[in-house]
Amino acid sequence: MxxxxxxxxxxxxxxxxxxxxxxxxxxxxxxxxxxxxxxxxxxxxxxxxxxxxxxxxxxxxxxxxxxxxxxxxxxxxxxxxxxxxxxxxxxxxxxxxxxxxxxxxxxxxxxxxxxxxxxxxxxxxxxxxxxxxxxxxxxxxxxxxxxxxxxxxxxxxxxxxxxxxxxxxxxxxxxxxxxxxxxxxxxxxxxxxxxxxxxxxxxxxxxxxxxxxxxxxxxxxxxxxxxxxxxxxxxxxxxxxxxxxxxxxxxxxxxxxxxxxxxxxxxxxxxxxxxxxxxxxxxxxxxxxxxTAQQLLDLSSQDREKVKGLGRATPSTLCVYQALIEHPIATSVSLVKKTGLTPATVNKALSHLGHLGIVKELTAQKRNRVFSYADYIKIMSRGTELPSQ
CATH class of the missing domain: 1.10.3290.10 (Fido-like domain)
Incomplete structure (x- = not known):
C-alpha cells in the first residue's frame, strides 16, 4: 500500500x-x-x-x-x-x-x-x-x-x-x-x-x-x-x-x-x-x-496483621494507619485532625508504627514532625525516580 x-x-x-x-x-x-x-x-x-x-x-x-x-x-x-x-x-x-x-x-x-x-x-x-x-x-x-x-x-x-x-x-x-x-x-x-x-x-x-x-x-x-x-x-x-x-x-x-x-x-x-x-x-x-494494586493490597494486609498484635493499642493505631494509607506523608497535627484522636494517642500510635517498621519519620525535630508510610510510597513511586543530579 x-x-x-x-x-x-x-x-x-x-x-x-x-x-x-x-x-x-x-x-x-x-x-x-x-x-x-x-x-x-x-x-x-x-x-x-x-x-x-x-x-x-x-x-x-x-x-x-x-x-x-x-x-x-x-x-x-x-x-x-x-x-x-x-x-x-x-x-x-x-x-x-x-x-x-x-x-x-x-x-x-x-x-x-x-x-x-x-x-x-x-x-x-x-x-x-x-x-x-x-x-x-x-x-x-x-x-x-x-x-x-x-x-x-x-x-x-x-x-x-x-x-x-x-x-x-x-x-x-x-x-x-x-x-x-x-x-x-x-x-x-x-x-x-x-x-x-x-x-x-x-x-x-x-x-x-x-x-x-x-x-x-x-x-x-x-x-x-x-x-x-x-x-x-x-x-x-x-x-x-x-x-x-x-x-x-x-x-x-x-x-x-x-x-x-x-x-x-x-x-x-x-x-x-x-x-x-x-x-x-x-x-x-x-x-x-x-x-501495583496487588502489591498495595498485600502490603496493607501484612501491615494490618502486624498492628493487630499490639493488644490494647490496636484500635487507635489502626485508625492512624488507615489515615496514612489515605495520605502516606502526614504530620502528627494532620493525623490528629484526620482521626479525631488526641495528640498523645496519635503520637503513641506513630511510635508503635515506627517500632513495627511501618512508618518512618522524615524530620528529626520535636514539633511539626513529618511521617512517611515508606513502603507504600516506594511501591507507588516505581518508574518516577528522578535521575541523580
Missing part, C-alpha cells in the same frame, strides 16, 4: 523568516489502516488488559485511595516528560504545606495536573461530552498557577508555536498556523463524536492522541493534555470505570521512539507502527497497574 503525507504543508512567515507549517488531514486516516492479523491481535490483547484492569478496581477495598495515589503518580510522570523535577514525595509534601525539596514551580505544575484531571472527570460525570469546551476548561486548570500561567490558559493559541529548535526555521516540527487551529480542532471534535463514522474506542484514543499533538492547539501544556485525553476518552466511553490507565511511564521510557512514530505518521502515514506501539503501551501499563 502506497504511503502518503497525512496533511499538507503551508508556508508561514514569522520572526522575519519563512517556514513550513504542517496542517494534518482530518481523521479517520486515508488510506484506511491496514489491519494485519498481528496488529488486530495486539489490539485484542490491549482490550483484554483493560478489562482486567477495570475488574481490579472492583477488588480494591477502597478504590478512591488507590486512584488518589495513582493520579498523583501520573501527574509526576507526565510533568517529568516536560522536564519538571518533582517526585511523588515532593507532591505529597506540597499538598501538606511542608517544604518540598525541589523548586516550587515544579511541584505546583504537578499539582495543577492533578486538579486538571479531577476537573475533567467531574465535567464528564455531569454529562459534558469530551469536546473542545471540556479540553479548554481542563487546560485552564492545568495552567492556572505557576509556569505557563501567562500563556493564555484555556484558550487556543493565536500565534505560531513550534517543537524543538529556537525558532520555526530550525524546529523539529511546526504545527498548523494559528488561524487553522480552530478548524483542525473542530474536525477532531467531530471524530471524537463518531463523525463521519463510528470508531472503536481504543483505536479512537490512539488516533486522537496523535492528532491532538500534531495540531498542538495551545501555547503550553499540549503534551500533558494530549496524554490526559487518552484516559478521559476511556472513562467517558465506560471502558474504564475509574481513571486507572496512564501511558506516561511507557512514553517516558521510550521517548525517542515515541516522537519518531508521531513524525512517521505525519510524513508517510505510518499509522500501523504507531498503533502497534500504542497497543503495547496499553498492555504493559495496564498489567503494571494490576500488579
Amino acid at each position: 502506497k504511503r502518503k503525507l497525512q496533511g499538507k504543508y503551508v508556508t508561514i512567515s514569522t520572526v522575519g523568516e519563512k517556514a513550513q507549517a504542517f496542517v494534518p488531514a482530518p481523521l479517520p486516516p486515508c488510506p484506511p489502516i491496514n489491519w494485519t492479523p498481528e496488529l488486530r491481535n495486539k489490539f485484542d490483547q490491549a482490550l483484554l488488559s483493560l478489562g482486567r484492569l477495570d475488574s481490579v478496581s472492583a477488588l480494591l477495598p477502597d478504590t478512591s485511595l488507590f486512584i488518589y495515589m495513582y493520579v498523583r503518580k501520573e501527574a509526576v510522570l507526565s510533568s517529568m516528560i516536560e522536564g519538571t523535577q518533582s517526585s511523588l514525595s515532593d507532591l505529597l509534601l506540597f499538598e501538606l504545606d511542608q517544604e518540598p525539596g525541589v523548586p516550587l514551580d515544579d511541584v505546583r505544575e504537578v499539582s495543577n495536573y492533578v486538579a486538571a484531571l479531577e476537573h475533567g472527570l467531574g465535567l464528564l460525570e455531569k454529562g459534558l461530552p469530551l469536546s473542545l469546551r471540556l479540553l479548554r476548561e481542563i487546560h485552564g486548570v492545568l495552567l492556572a498557577k505557576g509556569r505557563g500561567s501567562g500563556l493564555t490558559p484555556g484558550e487556543f493559541r493565536r500565534s505560531q508555536n513550534w517543537i524543538g529548535g529556537t525558532r520555526p526555521g530550525n524546529a523539529a516540527f511546526v504545527p498548523p498556523p494559528a488561524h487553522e487551529v480552530l478548524e483542525c480542532m473542530g474536525k477532531l471534535e467531530l471524530f471524537l463524536h463518531d463523525q463521519p463514522e463510528p470508531t472503536p474506542v481504543l483505536l479512537k484514543a490512539a488516533l486522537a492522541h496523535v492528532q491532538f499533538e500534531t495540531i498542538h492547539p495551545f501555547l503550553d501544556g499540549n503534551g500533558r493534555l494530549g496524554r490526559l485525553l487518552i484516559t478521559l476518552l476511556l472513562c467517558e466511553q465506560k471502558v474504564l470505570r475509574e481513571p486507572m490507565l496512564y501511558l506516561s511511564l511507557y512514553f517516558k521510557a521510550h521517548r525517542q521512539y515515541y516522537y519518531e512514530l508521531l513524525n512517521n505518521v505525519r510524513l508517510v502515514g505510518d499509522w500501523e507502527a504507531w498503533l502497534d506501539f500504542f497497543a503495547e503501551a496499553v498492555i504493559v501499563t495496564a498489567t503494571q497497574a494490576v500488579e
